[in-house]
Amino acid sequence: MSEEILKVENLNKYYGDWQVLHDINFDLKKGEVLTLLGPSGSGKSTLLRTLNGLEDYKDGAIYFHGKKIDPNPKTWQALRQKIGMVFQSYDLFPNLTVMENILLAPVKVQHRNEADVKKEAQELLARVEMQDYAKAYPRELSGGQKQRVAIVRALAMNPEIMLFDEITASLDPEMVRGVQEIVENLSQRDHMTMIIVTHQMNFAEKIADQVLFLENGKILENTPGKEFFEKPKTKRAQEFLESMDF
Amino acid sequence: MAHSGINILFAGNNFGRLMAGLWNSIWIAAVSLVIGLIVGTIFGVLRTSNSKILRLILRLYLEFFRIVPTVVLLYLVYYILPELFHINWSASWMAVLAFAMWVAAEFSDIVRGALQSVPESQREAGLALGLSKVQLFRYVLIPQAFKLELPAMINLATRVIKTTSLLLIISVMEVINVGQQIIEANNQQYPTGVFWVYGFIFILYFVLDYPLSAWAKSITNKQK
Numbered sequence: 309m310s311e312e313i314l315k316v317e318n319l320n321k322y323y324g325d326w327q328v329l330h331d332i333n334f335d336l337k338k339g340e341v342l343t344l345l346g347p348s349g350s351g352k353s354t355l356l357r358t359l360n361g362l363e364d365y366k367d368g369a370i371y372f373h374g375k376k377i378d379p380n381p382k383t384w385q386a387l388r389q390k391i392g393m394v395f396q397s398y399d400l401f402p403n404l405t406v407m408e409n410i411l412l413a414p415v416k417v418q419h420r421n422e423a424d425v426k427k428e429a430q431e432l433l434a435r436v437e438m439q440d441y442a443k444a445y446p447r448e449l450s451g452g453q454k455q456r457v458a459i460v461r462a463l464a465m466n467p468e469i470m471l472f473d474e475i476t477a478s479l480d481p482e483m484v485r486g487v488q489e490i491v492e493n494l495s496q497r498d499h500m501t502m503i504i505v506t507h508q509m510n511f512a513e514k515i516a517d518q519v520l521f522l523e524n525g526k527i528l529e530n531t532p533g534k535e536f537f538e539k540p541k542t543k544r545a546q547e548f549l550e551s552m553d554f
Numbered sequence: 555m556a557h558s559g560i561n562i563l564f565a566g567n568n569f570g571r572l573m574a575g576l577w578n579s580i581w582i583a584a585v586s587l588v589i590g591l592i593v594g595t596i597f598g599v600l601r602t603s604n605s606k607i608l609r610l611i612l613r614l615y616l617e618f619f620r621i622v623p624t625v626v627l628l629y630l631v632y633y634i635l636p637e638l639f640h641i642n643w644s645a646s647w648m649a650v651l652a653f654a655m656w657v658a659a660e661f662s663d664i665v666r667g668a669l670q671s672v673p674e675s676q677r678e679a680g681l682a683l684g685l686s687k688v689q690l691f692r693y694v695l696i697p698q699a700f701k702l703e704l705p706a707m708i709n710l711a712t713r714v715i716k717t718t719s720l721l722l723i724i725s726v727m728e729v730i731n732v733g734q735q736i737i738e739a740n741n742q743q744y745p746t747g748v749f750w751v752y753g754f755i756f757i758l759y760f761v762l763d764y765p766l767s768a769w770a771k772s773i774t775n776k777q778k
Contacts, residue, residue, distance in 0.1 A: 360682060361681075362678055362681065362682065385681075385684055385685075385686060386684070388681065388682055388683065388684040389684040392682070393682040395675065395678070395679060395682075397675050399673075399675045399676060399678070399679035400679075401676065401679070401680075401693075401694050401698075402698065403694070403697040403698050403701070404693075412683065412685070412693055413683035413684055413685065416685070416689055416693065417683065417684045417685060417686075417689070418684075461683070462682075462683070465683065465684065
């Protein structure tokens with residue numbers, strides 16, 4: 309068994325009286341790719357956002373390397389350097405160039421040497437075929453290019469886990485493959501530990517080691533990826549897969 | 555004497571005096587703006603904080619400066635502050651104090667509005683990178699807000715420059731005050747002098763304010 313990085317225990321979350329996450333339990337091992345699937349509004353994104361403190365939770369616990377996370381802003385701020393996140397809407401900072409976007413956190417938060425980070429950033433940009441855009445501003449880039457930069461920006465922190473929140477959902481169809489390939493490459497080449505929320509079933513099937521199937525804030529299934537797509541355990545998941553028609 | 559009243563603009567050192575008055579208006583406006591914009595930015599950031607009490611206090615501060623006419627404000631600062639706190643500054647610095655507090659109030663609301671129109675996702679993206687609150691404001695939110703608030707900020711600057719004309723009521727030797735003295739001294743000789751003096755002052759204010767106003771307009775048009 310490889311080492312456990314993240315563990316979620318009896319997590320419950322409410323928006324007012326409405327419970328959005330019900331008794332969530334799962335763990336994540338080093339190098340594993342966990343995919344969160346389920347219909348819209350099932351709580352996938354909320355769960356993902358909870359894992360780096362963008363959402364708080366009422367009770368339950370999250371453990372990072374076996375150590376229980378004390379859910380206060382300071383702890384989360386430190387942890388976010390180890391848990392990178394990429395969003396559906398890219399959210400590059402429009403006031404900064406591509407390179408400045410990437411350098412900001414490693415230099416200002418991690419206090420690393422700017423020249424070293426810059427060299428690393430260039431290599432990462434080259435890896436996603438964006439090496440010629442270091443001086444460009446986000447408004448000059450297409451959606452697919454922005455998302456590649458957003459991935460590099462998160463990777464430049466050298467995180468141990470990457471969270472991807474529907475990162476291809478706003479992209480033009482012809483851009484989707486390129487971004488998915490980057491994520492696949494991250495898993496295969498770097499054995500990056502990842503949690504992915506997606507509605508692209510063929511992508512999920514290709515990349516998922518493990519699938520969490522959620523509905524109405526509950527985990528209905530926690531199944532190895534191959535098995536989930538071949539014969540899901542629950543009838544609900546079966547219907548879901550049929551409705552997705554991929 | 556059938557001279558045209560225009561002569562009084564150049565008689566003696568009148569022209570130099572008018573220019574010195576104008577300079578007084580300009581530096582008082584400039585210093586007030588620099589202090590007011592800095593303080594206003596801090597207040598604006600604090601007005602987005604989670605503390606209800608802090609938000610209420612700053613809101614009351616803003617409303618006070620909005621409601622009280624500038625003339626009253628100048629009197630308050632000029633006549634009452636020295637009594638109460640034994641401050642003994644020159645009229646010009648009293649004017650700077652009053653204007654800076656006023657600019658801070660107005661600008662805090664502009665900054666708050668601009669900060670609130672930066673998308674929430676920008677804040678989250680910054681947090682997700684591990685930025686602290688201060689870093690988030692410094693590198694992400696304030697620079698983006700600045701772009702949005704620039705036209706309103708320039709318009710505020712033109713208002714401050716115009717409002718320096720009120721400073722004659724607290725005996726600051728600004729351009730209107732000087733102009734008034736010139737008119738009164740020459741009233742017998744040049745009854746039409748008043749038109750020339752105020753006409754000239756009109757041109758001075760126009761030259762100062764029009765470029766600012768045009769700049770604000772061009773930025774607003776570009777942002778549309």
